[in-house]
Amino acid sequence: MKLNDKAHFGFGAKAFIGLLEARAADGNYALRNLSIDDPKRLTLRIGSSGSPADVSLSEEMAYLRAGDMLRLNPQTNDIRVLYRGSSRHNFLFLTERCNSRCLMCSQPPRSIDDSYLADDILRMIPWMAKDTRELGITGGEPTLLHDRLTALLGAVKEHLPSTALHMLSNGRLFSYLRYAERVAEAKPADFMVGVPLYADTASAHDFVVQASGAFEETLFGLLNLARVGVRVELRMVVHRHTYARLPQFAQFVARNLPFVDQVVIMGLELMGYARSNLDSLWIDPVEYQDELERCVHHLDQAGLNVFIYNHQLCLLRPSLRRFAKKSISDWKNIYLPECDGCTLKTECGGFFASATLRHSSHIHSIR
Amino acid sequence: MTKLAAGFKQIGHYRISDPYSLLPFRFMRLDAGRHVLTNMAGQHLVVPAGIMPELVERRLPTGHPLVPDLEAGHFVTQGADDVHLELLAAQIRTRQARLADMTALHMFVVSLRCDHSCGYCQVSRVSEDRKAFDMTPKTADRAVDLMLRSPSRQLKVEFQGGEPLLNFPVIQRIVERTKKRAGEQDLAFVIATNLAFVTDEILDFCAAHQICISTSLDGPPELHNTNRPRPGKDAHARTIDGINRCRARLGHDRVSALMTCTASSLAQPEAIIDEYVRHGFQEIFLRYISPYGFAVRAANKVGYETEQFLEFYRRGLANILNLNGEGVRMREVYASILLRRMLTSQPTGYVDLQSPAGAGLSALVYNYNGEVYASDEGRMLAEMGDKTFHLGSVHHSTWESLFLDSPLLDMADRTMTEGLPGCSECAFQPWCGSDRVFHHATQGDAVGHRPTSAFCRRNMEIMRHLVRLLEDDPAAAEILRGWAR
Structure with missing residues (x-):
């Protein structure tokens, strides 16, 4: 410039x-x-x-x-x-700060004063296209912004009344019912919070997010969000420390959290901490197809909407392919030479560019 | 396991090393080698019998493979006590959500007259020509007005008899008045009929008001006609003809059928189920005979021992599961209700499996003469001279007096299985319910004596059978889990 x-x-x-x-x-x-x-x-x-x-x-x-x-x-x-009027994948990056430190975080948190990020976003919202279909809020942990988060939600409600707003949050601060209520009051009509839950027991979840007490806070947060009428998406990331109890995780969700709007089972994005901990986290997706199939089947049978993100179609069992979504943004995804000639390529989300670092040894074209 | 990068802690850091604490749960022997545990909200876990002393004395090591299952199922806790209780409470609230809604099912006995003379009839009936046993328009109006006082957001109006179609003008009157006077409530109408008297005019009215038809189909022609005698011995032919006409006019899924198991049915569950498949039904209710009314008096002729019914039920269920395996869609309704209670947190409206008992709280019966009863069975007992379950009359009761100046509150108090002797410690308590009318009628006591109760024996064995199928037969379990929705 x-x-x-x-x-x-x-x-x-x-x-x-x-x-x-x-x-x-x-x-x-x-x-x-x-x-x-x-x-x-x-x-x-x-x-x-x-x-x-x-x-x-x-x-x-x-x-x-x-x-x-x-x-x-x-x-x-x-x-x-920061914003492209023609894109369906605009994310408002709210902060680098976070109160968790997940083993596989693709955007490692930093304890810095980055309050200018929220100020910038508040300046931008009135100028965004009124027909913006979707907008994402990401971080870091957006709920750490408190008043500025509710101000941002209010601004979207005022200036972009027909936009679907999706926020990624670990949900821990919603264990304070008052905070959940304030978000519910401020939120635009079409609003959903994506909350990660990585296990059906406290120690396993707390280990993945590297924070004692997080499991309990997140679950209280989920119950509070349901209580105040905020729609919730549950997110599970599959890696070596979470795959084994996927079926039990599904039972836990169906039984305790039947009110969630959708459940998303995700593959790793090899960025940030996922790179640092790659040897500990990595498992070839072909090795957990059995657990994944039982998990997805159970959630589906329980009437929950379930999606699989960041998984290549050739690695998924045929029964799972209908749950897969092209989740990787068009401008971020790549394909490998093995993908040439694959009949499912147009339906497949491909890879994050970071997959060049490591990917399944079973990638093949389906003919 | 490969090391994590510097600054990350291993899982051991997040495990509470002290022994776990126990959360409230019930347990009992499933069979020789296994115990079944249920938590307060009805989630269950089957464990090897030998492990129970270690488990309850909190001696299972943290690394034991059962510990995560026990923790995820809210049987034990390791440091997240509050959230376990909160999740259990949320499940219990959801399961009991209908209780706060009050009475949703309202049964109108519009006539006691009937052309059939079924041996098991649980309601009294009189011959076709005695109009004194018809509900009058005035009584019907008062009953509708009383029903509309129910705070329930859903009202299901069920027309019963006798044969309700013998007094069709009053059915029309009730439907029209209810629709005109109802507020925000969701309305549903069902006519329970043997279909012998269905006409095009009746079907036109049912089509115009989205009325569902519930009929009786006991099995193949010979069995059906034996169970359900009528002049001309053509009950089966008339029922099938009626079903086809209703489906053609109202739509296939607007017609359902119920079967009652009599002594003659016991030997042929497969033939009965085949009859349902042949006529295009996708569900069947393998239904135990009720010990009321004519059924009590005719007990020797149509009745049977609980054990014989259980044999019939297990055989029937196996047959239905086989059919599903062959790609035939068929669901057993009673198992579906129980599985929903066992495998989900969703509420179930089935009146006979509620705690407190559903009679009155979930359902009310308006007799042809305006007397109001807590249940159809309670009405039958009154016909036999026992007015224990009489709540009032549409002619002089108010909605409040039906509940407050009647035996109902006392009944609710004494039918909560959570505290009943023989139920409170039973592992199947969260799935079961209480039937006060049954125990009153068969044991002369509201609470009842469980070890000799046919209700208890039948339900315990069916639930035990379902738990075993879920554990031991993966193909059956897959089908059964699908029924729980």
């Missing part, structure tokens, strides 16, 4: 959120600074052609369109795309 002097002056050299507005005849965009209350409009050029502009981005950003939003840092010349 390059800024001219006028841009430096106009932005006070501070990082800011920029919104791409209408494109002029010369191909440059008008750029609105959302981080200051008296918005100054500047011009933005992408690539080398066209008229000089206040801000210039390289050619690789040519996919940007009017309506997209970025964070621009004049001091480091960094930019980060």
Whole structure:
């Protein structure tokens, strides 16, 4: 990113959120600074052609369109795309802080003051497309933001009333009923919380999330969310420390938590701590097909909606394939040479790019 | 196990090393080698019999493979006591959710007249021409108004007899008045009929008001006609013809059938089930005969010992499971109700398996003359001179007086299996219920004596059989789990 002097002056050299507005005849965009209350409009050029502009981005950003939003840092010349009007996979990254430390976390937490992230998001929400179908809230642990989280939920409710909002949370702080009630009051109409539960016993779950007492807090949180009428998705990540009791986990969920809207059984994404602990966590998915099949079958039989994420179709038993969802975002997934010619390739989510590090030795094309 | 990266703790760090604590649970012998445990919300676990002393004396080592199962099933706890109790409480609340709703099932005996003269009839009946035993429009109106005072969000109106179609104008009146005067309640209507008198006009009315038909089908023609005599000896032919006409006009799933097991049925469960399959039914209720009314008087002719029924039931269930294995869809209703109580936290509305007893709290009966009873069986006892279960009359009772100035509260108090002698310590208590009318009628005592109770013996053995099938027969277990939904 390059800024001219006028841009430096106009932005006070501070990082800011920029919104791409209408494109002029010369191909440059008008750029609105959302981080200051008296918005100054500047011009933005992408690539080398066209008229000089206040801000210039390289050619690789040519996919940007009017309506997209970025964070621009004049001091480091960094930019980060935060929102794309045309994407169905917009995530609001709320914080890097977390009160758990899961063995396989793909986004390891950091104890830093990153409150600017929530401020930026609050600035952006009024400018998002009104027909945005889905929006995700992720972290870190979003519930650590307390008032700012409820403010964010309220902003989505006000500005994006028809958007489906999905939040990932470990649910522990919802063990405080008052907090669950406040979220229920603030939330937009279409809102769901995805809460991970990694075991049917306390010690096994607490071990995976590396926090004593977490199992109890999460379960109280789930009961409180149900009590205040917030829809819940349950998430289970399968690895060497969780696969063995998948069938019993399903029984536990069906019996104790029949009110959840859906249950998602996920494969590992080999990022962050999942890389650090890879040798301890890794199990080839073909080795747990029996447990997975019994688990999914039991949940399905109990009338719960169940999905399998991050699993390649060639590794799943045929009876499980109908539960698999193309869960990896289109711009994130890859396929391997073994996938060439596979008749299920278009239905298969493929791999996270990180799968080049390790993947099942049983990947094959289905013909 | 391979090491975790620096800074991560091993699972041992999160295990409470002290012995586990026991949560409240019941247990009993399943068979020679096994015990069955049930927790307060009815989840069960089968364990080797020899392990019980170690288990209850908290001597099982933490690494024992049963410990995670015991913990996940809320039988023992290791440091998360509060959440175990909260999850159990949530399950119990869900199971009992219908109790707060009060009475949902309302049975209207619109006529005592009947053309059939079934030996097992649990209701009294009079011959077809005696109109004095019909419900009058005035009585019907008062009964509807009383019913609409029920706080239940769902109201199921069931027309009974005698043969209710013999007084069809009053059925029409009740349906129309109920629909006109009901508030937010969900309404459902069922006519329990032998279908001998069904006409196109009746079917048009049933179609217009989404009324379901429940009929009796006891088995193949010979058995059905023996059990259910009528002039012309054509009960079976008329029933089948009626079923087909109802299905054609109302839709296949609007018609259900019930069978009653008599002494003549005992030898032929397979033939009875085949009859249901042949006529396109996907469920059958292998139903024990009730010891009331004509059935008591005719006990020698139609009755049988509990053991004989259990043999019939087990044979019938095996046959149904085999059919399912061959791809025939067929469900046994009583097993389905029990399995739902055993394997899920969902409430079940079946009146005879409630604690406190469902009579009155779940169902009320409005007799043709306006007298109100806690159950159909209670009405029968009154016909035989025993008015124990009489609650009031549509002509001078209020909704409140039916419950408060009647034996009902006392009945509820004395039919909670959680505290009944012989039930309170039984491992099957969370799945079972109490039938006060049955014990009153057969043992002359409201609470009853379990070791000699046919109700207890029959239910215990059916539940024991289901637990064993779930444990020992994977193919059967798979089918049975599907019935629990």
